[in-house]
Amino acid sequence: MYSMTMSAVPGPRGPVTRKDVARFAGVSTAVVSYVVNGGPKRVAPATEAKVQDAIRRLGYRPNAAARALKLGSSETIGLVIPDNSNPFFSLLAHAVEEAAAERGYALVLTNSDGNVAKERRNVRNLAARQVDGVIVSSVLMEPGAADFESAEVPVVLLNHSAEAPGFNSVGVDLVAGARAAVEHLIGHGHTRIALAMGTNTGNYYDGREEGWLQALAGAGLPEGPIVRTPFTREGGYAAGKRLLAGAERPTAIFATSDLQAVGILRALHEAGLSVPKDMALASFDGSAEAEYSWPPLTTVRQPAKAMAEAAVNALIGTGRGNTPEHLIFPADLQVRQSCGCP
Amino acid sequence: MYSMTMSAVPGPRGPVTRKDVARFAGVSTAVVSYVVNGGPKRVAPATEAKVQDAIRRLGYRPNAAARALKLGSSETIGLVIPDNSNPFFSLLAHAVEEAAAERGYALVLTNSDGNVAKERRNVRNLAARQVDGVIVSSVLMEPGAADFESAEVPVVLLNHSAEAPGFNSVGVDLVAGARAAVEHLIGHGHTRIALAMGTNTGNYYDGREEGWLQALAGAGLPEGPIVRTPFTREGGYAAGKRLLAGAERPTAIFATSDLQAVGILRALHEAGLSVPKDMALASFDGSAEAEYSWPPLTTVRQPAKAMAEAAVNALIGTGRGNTPEHLIFPADLQVRQSCGCP
DNA sequence: GTGAAAGCGCTAACAT
DNA sequence: ATGTTAGCGCTTTCAC
Numbered sequence: 099m100y101s102m103t104m105s106a107v108p109g110p111r112g113p114v115t116r117k118d119v120a121r122f123a124g125v126s127t128a129v130v131s132y133v134v135n136g137g138p139k140r141v142a143p144a145t146e147a148k149v150q151d152a153i154r155r156l157g158y159r160p161n162a163a164a165r166a167l168k169l170g171s172s173e174t175i176g177l178v179i180p181d182n183s184n185p186f187f188s189l190l191a192h193a194v195e196e197a198a199a200e201r202g203y204a205l206v207l208t209n210s211d212g213n214v215a216k217e218r219r220n221v222r223n224l225a226a227r228q229v230d231g232v233i234v235s236s237v238l239m240e241p242g243a244a245d246f247e248s249a250e251v252p253v254v255l256l257n258h259s260a261e262a263p264g265f266n267s268v269g270v271d272l273v274a275g276a277r278a279a280v281e282h283l284i285g286h287g288h289t290r291i292a293l294a295m296g297t298n299t300g301n302y303y304d305g306r307e308e309g310w311l312q313a314l315a316g317a318g319l320p321e322g323p324i325v326r327t328p329f330t331r332e333g334g335y336a337a338g339k340r341l342l343a344g345a346e347r348p349t350a351i352f353a354t355s356d357l358q359a360v361g362i363l364r365a366l367h368e369a370g371l372s373v374p375k376d377m378a379l380a381s382f383d384g385s386a387e388a389e390y391s392w393p394p395l396t397t398v399r400q401p402a403k404a405m406a407e408a409a410v411n412a413l414i415g416t417g418r419g420n421t422p423e424h425l426i427f428p429a430d431l432q433v434r435q436s437c438g439c440p
Numbered sequence: 441m442y443s444m445t446m447s448a449v450p451g452p453r454g455p456v457t458r459k460d461v462a463r464f465a466g467v468s469t470a471v472v473s474y475v476v477n478g479g480p481k482r483v484a485p486a487t488e489a490k491v492q493d494a495i496r497r498l499g500y501r502p503n504a505a506a507r508a509l510k511l512g513s514s515e516t517i518g519l520v521i522p523d524n525s526n527p528f529f530s531l532l533a534h535a536v537e538e539a540a541a542e543r544g545y546a547l548v549l550t551n552s553d554g555n556v557a558k559e560r561r562n563v564r565n566l567a568a569r570q571v572d573g574v575i576v577s578s579v580l581m582e583p584g585a586a587d588f589e590s591a592e593v594p595v596v597l598l599n600h601s602a603e604a605p606g607f608n609s610v611g612v613d614l615v616a617g618a619r620a621a622v623e624h625l626i627g628h629g630h631t632r633i634a635l636a637m638g639t640n641t642g643n644y645y646d647g648r649e650e651g652w653l654q655a656l657a658g659a660g661l662p663e664g665p666i667v668r669t670p671f672t673r674e675g676g677y678a679a680g681k682r683l684l685a686g687a688e689r690p691t692a693i694f695a696t697s698d699l700q701a702v703g704i705l706r707a708l709h710e711a712g713l714s715v716p717k718d719m720a721l722a723s724f725d726g727s728a729e730a731e732y733s734w735p736p737l738t739t740v741r742q743p744a745k746a747m748a749e750a751a752v753n754a755l756i757g758t759g760r761g762n763t764p765e766h767l768i769f770p771a772d773l774q775v776r777q778s779c780g781c782p
Numbered sequence: 783g784t785g786a787a788a789g790c791g792c793t794a795a796c797a798t
Numbered sequence: 799a800t801g802t803t804a805g806c807g808c809t810t811t812c813a814c
Contacts, residue, residue, distance in 0.1 A: 126800060126802075128793080128794075132794095157592065160791085160792075161792070162569040165792055165793080166508075167509050168792050168806050170806075174569075183531045185525070185527060192524040199550070204548050204569055206516070207548075207549040209537055224546075228504045363732075364732055389673075390673045391733075392709045393709075457806095458807065470784070470786080473808070474809095481784085502808075505807080506808040506809090509790050509806090509807080510789085510807080512790075
C-alpha cells in the first residue's frame with residue numbers, strides 16, 4: 099500500500115462536471131443525474147454508491163446555471179423592499195429568506211430606497227435574472243399594474259393591505275390594528291389623541307388613518323390633531339416637536355410605525371416630558387426596537403413571519419393561472435408601558 | 441392606416457428568445473448578441489436600429505441563466521450574515537447590496553442565525569448556485585480554512601478583524617476603536633469602567649477587550665469588572681443587571697455593541713438610574729438605533745459603507761491568484777450624550 | 783458587417 | 799437498470 103497525497107482526482111483543471119463523475123464512476127451521465135436528483139428513474143444501490151463515491155471524491159457540485167437553463171427555473175426569488183436597514187423591513191426580509199430557504203429557494207435582495215423608479219428597475223432586473231418570482235414590499239407603491247406586468251414574472255405584493263387588482267398580495271389589517279391601539283389609548287382615559295401618520299406616495303388611503311378615525315368616532319371623541327411625516331425616526335422626531343408646539347396639545351399619540359414612535363420619544367424626552375404620564379404613546383409594527391425603547395412601546399405587532407411565508411407560498415405555489423388572492427392577516431396589540439399600562 | 445390592438449408580436453407562446461428577435465429583425469442571432477452586449481463586433485447603425493426595435497416590440501429580455509452557463513459567471517454574489525434583523529448587519533447588507541449593484545452584480549442574502557453549521561451550509565449552497573463569490577460576515581467564525589476552501593468559490597471575510605490566513609478579509613480596527621471610546625470615558629473622570637463583552641464562539645480574541653484593557657492601563661487605572669454576554673439587546677440587559685448587582689459598581693460601562701448598550705440602558709432605567717449622571721455608557725457599531733436611544737449613545741462608528749465596498753471589490757476585482765489582502769478600516773468615535781458630553 | 787455553428791452543463795424522453 | 803442524445807438560450811470563433 100502506497101500513500102498518495104493526491105488521490106485520483108482530476109488535477110488543476112476547471113470545475114468538475116457531471117461528465118467527469120460519470121467517467122470516474124464508470125456510468126453514463128444520465129445515471130449521475132438520477133442519483134443527484136433522486137429520480138426520475140431508479141438506480142441500483144451498488145451503482146448509486148459508486149456514483150456517490152465519485153461525487154465525493156471529485157468534489158462535484160451541480161452547475162445551477164445549467165440546471166436553471168434546462169428547467170426554466172432558478173429556484174430563486176427576488177425581494178424588493180424600500181430599505182433593509184429599516185428594522186421592520188429587515189425583519190421581513192429575514193423571514194422571507196427563511197421561508198424561501200425552507201422550500202429550497204434562494205433570495206435575491208434589493209433595496210428600492212423609497213424610489214419608485216428604482217423599484218421598477220429592480221423588478222425588471224430580477225426578472226431578467228430569471229428569478230421565479232418577485233416579492234415586492236413597498237410603502238410607496240400603488241402598483242400601476244402596468245408597472246409589473248411587462249416584467250413577465252409572477253409578482254406578489256407583500257406588506258400591501260389595499261387590494262391590488264390583478265396581483266396576489268399579502269398584508270395586515272391596518273384598520274383593525276390601528277383601531278385596537280387607539281381604543282386602548284382611549285381606555286386609559288385619553289380624549290385628545292393625535293395621529294402621526296406616515297406619508298405614502300401615491301394617493302392610496304392608509305388604513306391606519308381610518309382605524310384611528312373609527313376608534314375616535316366610536317368613543318364619541320373629536321378628531322385629534324394629525325401630522326403627516328415620513329415613516330422614519332427623523333419623521334417621528336419632527337412630528338413630535340410639531341405636536342408639542344401645537345395649540346391643543348394632545349395627551350396621547352398614535353404613530354403609524356415604531357420608528358416614528360422612537361423619534362417622538364426623543365422629542366418628548368428632550369422636552370422633559372415623561373412617558374406615559376405626560377404623554378402616552380402607541381405605535382405600529384412590533385419591531386424589536388419597540389421593545390427596548392424607554393419606556394417600552396405599546397405597539398401593534400405585524401406577523402412578519404406568517405406574512406413572509408404566505409407571500410412565498412403565493413409565489414411558489416402559484417399556478418400562474420389562479421385568480422389572485424388577497425391575504426390579510428390580523429395584527430395584535432402588544433401592550434407594554436408607553437400607553438400607560440404598568 | 442389600420443389600427444390593431446395586437447401588433448405583430450408573438451402570441452401567447454413562451455418567453456421570447458434571441459432567435460425570435462433575430463427572425464423578427466431579419467438578422468442572425470449573432471447580430472442580436474452583438475447589439476445586446478455592445479460587442480464584441482460592431483454592427484451597422486441601420487441593423488442595430490432594426491434589432492433594437494425588434495427587442496422592444498417583442499419585449500425580449502435575455503435569459504440570464506443561459507448567459508451564466510455560457511460565461512461561467514452569474515454576476516451574482518452571495519452574502520452570509522448571522523442575522524439580517526440585527527441593525528448592524530442589516531445596514532451592512534444594505535451597503536453590500538448597493539456596492540454590488542453598482543458593479544452590476546446581484547446579491548443573494550442568507551442568514552446563518554449564528555449557527556456555524558448553517559453558515560457552512562449557506563456558503564456551499566451559494567457556491568452550488570454559481571455565485572461568483574461569497575462574502576461571509578460572522579461574529580461567530582474563526583474560519584477553519586478547510587471550511588470554505590472546499591466550496592471552490594472565492595470567499596472574503598467581512599467584519600472580520602483578526603487576520604485569517606489564506607482569506608481576503610475586511611474589518612475594523614477594534615482595538616483602536618474600543619480604546620478611543622474607553623479613553624473618552626476616562627476623560628470624563630471615570631475610574632471604574634466596566635466592559636460588557638460580546639461572546640464569540642471560537643477562541644479568537646476580540647480586539648475590543650484589548651482596547652479596553654489598553655485604555656485602562658494607559659491611564660494607570662485598575663481593570664474594571666467584565667461581563668461576557670451575547671451581542672444582543674437581551675444580552676446587554678442581562679449584563680446591565682449583573683453589573684448593577686455586583687459588589688464594586690462601576691461608574692461607566694463600555695459595551696461591545698450598540699444592541700448591548702440598548703439593553704444596558706433598559707436595565708439602568710429600570711433601576712431608576714440616570715444616564716450619564718449615575719452611569720456613563722459608550723458602545724460600538726454606530727447603528728441608527730444608537731442615535732435615537734435615550735440618551736443618545738456615544739458609540740464607535742464602523743464605516744459600513746466603505747467596508748462593504750471594499751469587500752465587494754476584493755471579491756470581484758480578485759484575480760484569484762492574488763495574495764490575500766487584509767483590510768482594516770479605522771472606526772471613529774461618535775460622541776453623543778450617554779458618555780456625559782452635553 | 784453579417785452568419786453558421788459549436789458548445790457551456792444539465793435533464794429526461796427514448797432507446798437498449 | 800443503464801445509456802444515448804436532443805436541446806434549454808446564449809456567446810463567440812471562424813468563415814464569408
